[in-house]
Amino acid sequence: MQRFSKGDRVRVDIPDETDPDHKQYHGVHGHVVTVLTDDAKAVTGDERDDHLYRVSLPSGETADFRWRDLRPPIDEDDNSTS
Numbered sequence: 001m002q003r004f005s006k007g008d009r010v011r012v013d014i015p016d017e018t019d020p021d022h023k024q025y026h027g028v029h030g031h032v033v034t035v036l037t038d039d040a041k042a043v044t045g046d047e048r049d050d051h052l053y054r055v056s057l058p059s060g061e062t063a064d065f066r067w068r069d070l071r072p073p074i075d076e077d078d079n080s081t082s
Contacts, residue, residue: 002051003067008032010055012063013071025063029073030055033062040066 004010010032012025033056040049048067055070056062 002035003048004032004035004053004070006032006034009073010053010070011073012055012065012069014069021063021069025057025065025069028057030057030063032056036064 008031010030012028012030014022014026016022032053034054036052036054037050038052040052041047043049051067052064053067053070054062054064
């Protein structure tokens with residue numbers, strides 16, 4: 001089951017401060033630009049892991065996240081990065 005779709009506004013949520021991506025991405029809002037699929041479920045056993053969300057960030061870069069690192073935005077009109 002796909003949690004987000006292309007065009008959805010999302011917030012990156014990586015609460016583990018020891019995660020290498022925490023400092024760079026935690027709290028940043030962006031938009032899903034594409035949803036990729038793979039077979040990560042074969043490793044994790046969770047069908048949600050088969051979706052990789054490519055997110056366009058305010059910095060101009062794109063980054064890929066699994067469902068567990070994304071949440072709905074805090075405020076639909078909030079354009080902040082934290």
